[in-house]
Every structure is written in C-alpha cells, then in structure tokens.
Amino acid sequence: MKTLVLYATKYGSTEEVAKTIADNCDADMVNIEDVDLLNLDRYTTIIFGSPLYVGKLRKDLIRFMRDKIHQLSNKSLHLFVNRGTRTPAIDDIIEKNIPEYQNLLQTTIDFGGTFDFNKMNLMDSLIVRTVNLDLDELDSNQNLDEKVSNFIGKLAHKY
Template structure:
C-alpha cells in the first residue's frame, strides 16, 4: 500500500487555504477543510499535515488535532501556521509552547509561513486585536521596528500579500 498523505486546514481569510492547496498539489495529497473530515478518515493516512492561521499565538482550528492526538500520535504529524511573522526558531518555539503539550511538541514538526493582511476584510474581533497590535508597534522607535512590524503597519492602509509558494519547499522536504 502506498503511503498516503492528507492536508487538513482551517482558513479565515484565505492564506492558509492557499498554502494547503499548494502543499496538497506538490505532494499529491488529499485535501480537506477541517470541518469536512472525520477522525475515522485519518486511519487511511500515514502523514497528517494540519494548517491554520496564527492569531495571538494560537493556531486556528488546532483543537481538532489536539482532541484526536491519541488516535494519530503514531503517524507523521506536521503542522503549519500562517501569520505575519517569518519562520524562525523563537517564533516556532513560542507557537509550539502555546498550542501543544510536551509529548505533542516532541512528535510534531511545525512550520510558519507568512500570509496576507487586509485590515478592511477583518471581522470586528480581529480588527480590535489588530488595532491593539498597531498601538504596540506604533509606540516603538522606528529603528526598533522589525520588518514584520513595518509590514503590519502598511496593512492598515492597503492589502499586504506575502504568501509565497516557494516557502512550502522546506515542509515538503520534511516529508
């Protein structure tokens, strides 16, 4: 039997869906939105890839994976989070710590991808959260702002789309 891979995602504004689609195409994997897959369907797969947007450090929809972890922990599990911060060791560690317990952290490979930001399309709660972030960033001296800080500030005035199909290669190589 061929090793089968599934990509499952939850996307609020579309960036995660784009990454999930790119990954599924590259790996010839099955693709499901999290609401369309059942736990028993996961028995058919050797590798499970889950993707969700990153909101205040939490991965959107990750509860599905956490709630079913005991049933899938012997499979290869990869998670990708889509936000406005670049992929680095500190961000990965913080995201892992905020979303998973120690056993899960030791069994899950995490990748961060940069998404898109369009303030005008956000729902009310996300607008309030982003205004808080904008306030914190705006208090920084311009020389202390990261590239990500500057990009977020730009996103209040125009669409910022940093989704990059090439960035999935690091995840694909991990399979």
C-alpha cells in the same frame, strides 16, 4: 503512502497555503470543519495547518488534535502556521497550544502571512489597525512557492 493536509482557517489565507502544499505533495486537503466524515486510517502522513492569532492556533484544530492524539501518534505529523504578526518561535507556540505534540511533530514551519482587510470582519480589522504594527515589515506570502518547496523538501527527508 497517503498524505492529508488538514487545515483551519478564518479568512482563507491558511487555505491558500494548504492548497499549495496539497498540490505539490499530491495530498488530500480537508478543512477541519469537514473532518467528521474523514477516515484517518487512510493516511500515513498528516500536515496540520493553522493561522495564528496572538500566538494561538485555531481552537477547532487544537481540539481535534487533542481528541485524536492516540489515533495520530503512529503517523508522520507536521505543522505549518500562517500569521499576520510577529509571533513567538514556533516551538513556543507548540508548547503553549499543543504541548502533547512537542515530540510527535516531525516538521514545523512558520510561513509568515498577510492581512487581507477586505476579508476581515470589522472588529478584527480595527484590532489590527490599532495595534502598533509596521505592516510593511511583516513577512508575506510573496515567496510562498519557495517556502512550500523548502517545506516539502524537509518532508521528503522524513518519509
């Protein structure tokens, strides 16, 4: 039984979470940008990861999931999201972004997230800074290891 962590990222935070999950699950880890060379038949379990921007998953991950739904529907599928702001419940995010996966995803989790202004481009940084947010109240990746451990525990029950 082989596991793949397939993630999309813009500034690297989701990649960090994907790496933590992959290391703890003894899984392969692939950026969605490198997916063309991937043989999905090798995997029985796929964990998708995406940042959220205004409640939306990364377009490249959505496109991949929609294009491959028939090939993926017989696998154990899971999703984690990373975000910088409070967002709707994860079920609402799935319904709005990938409704065809509502009954296919076995485990979903919102890991919270952080803003790394040093990695952001000027436009994204300005948008975040002008939005009326209390940045101190955001969830952060400070407890990431504990959150990942709980997520992996949920996955273990699904196998």
